[in-house]
Amino acid sequence: MERFLARLMPGIDLGWEGASTAEIREIEALAGRPLPDFYRWFLARMGRNMGALGYASVDFSAARILACYREELRSPDPRYLLIGYEDDPVVPMHTWYDLARPMRGDALVLSRGIGDPLIQLDFETFREQLAWKAMLNFRLDALPASCKGSFKSHRADVRARLDQAMNALNFEQPVPSGDFCGIFDRTDAAMICSVTPREEPEKILFFRLAAANAGTMRRILGVIARETDLEVVIDPGQP
Template identity: 25%
Template sequence: MSSPQTNRMEQLISAIARYHPSFHTEIEGCSPEEIERLQALVGQPLPEPYVEFLRVMGRRMGGMSFQDGDFRIETLIRHYSSEEADRDSPPAIGISRYGPYGNSREIYERPIELSQDEDSGEFALTTYPPAERPHEFPESIRVFDLVDPTLYEALFAKAYLQYRWPQFKHQRTLFFDAHSPEEVERGAAILEQLGFERHPESTVVVRYFDRQDATAIISPNPGEPVRLSLAAHDAVQLHHLADELSRRLPPVPASK
């Protein structure tokens, strides 16, 4: 009998394949023996979402790597086989390699960890490396780093921005005023009234919306107005859509 995490990872793969049909052939999971070896080296239980990730793409994850991370199981086995591995910290699920301020000649390594929230029980990416390189993600999703996403959410965010967003040539960013989840939800309802379908992988933090000719993302902008990113095939259509949304969404108050 499959676990909820197994079903969720299968759902994730199906969602990605909707926009990138060959995704199934670009990933490769680990064997039970490899996972058992890593588990023994870590010395503490591996989070179930991570075990499911290893089963489906622990050897190869196609173009889904994020945060300059190396998530291959052999990399984690080498990491935990070394004397420098910190076994008192939450389990590392990847090793980020990055140069400070874009300096490619000086590379640092930092574990990407998955830590369990005491209240919700969710496992979140809490030891995140520096923000994504600007050319990889539009501004709408870079702020995702600030909200401690789950591994599942981070993978879908990467997939959506890598495989769905580029299908649209024209893009625009709007802002609207909202101070509670309920107010953000009212903004989301306006998109649905305009024919957008809320993607099932949406969360209470980042909401994805699709229709045949356009896509939209409502994402957090901590301490700032809510960001609504739009993309469409046609520039005139995008202009009309943005005008309609600007008319119906709560405006951002003018700064004093």
């Protein structure tokens, strides 16, 4: 993850500040179990300041999380651990771990309000959420041509079939991800994919693709459609 982020933005780690050992221990005590390995790394490296990776309205700092547990949460939940506090008072959908659904040294990430039983599933892991956003902000947005849309299939193996085409197109996957997220990169193009994580793989993936020019994008999407039989749907108004 650090190599991936440093490649996207050299020197990005210069803005990071890690949480203290005491803060990490206190959060782990609130969780009532060992923290996911990735979250422990995140707290140690940027649990005080995320630098350029920071979100506009969500505070992932250890200090804010601990303050919220002291001031707003009456008692820790054995399943859901708050990891990001949403400062927008209109739609206060905070970010949580579902510790009952561990995955690849990490855990499922969801959004919900404090005391709200309704939840919105976001990413299968916190690693994928951070990598997806970083790829969008620092890689796709820097390329001159872009489009978005979806890959659809009547079978629930969209991601596996997409992987075959992306390998043939010489894309690499710099960050491990599962059936509900994809991060692909090569010299002249980059693509991110995601869909709400479920118990079973979905028959659709939403994508954002960016490249050096529109012709490159068309060739990439053409190969994907031809080699996988996936239905490539471009959102209205896209090139």
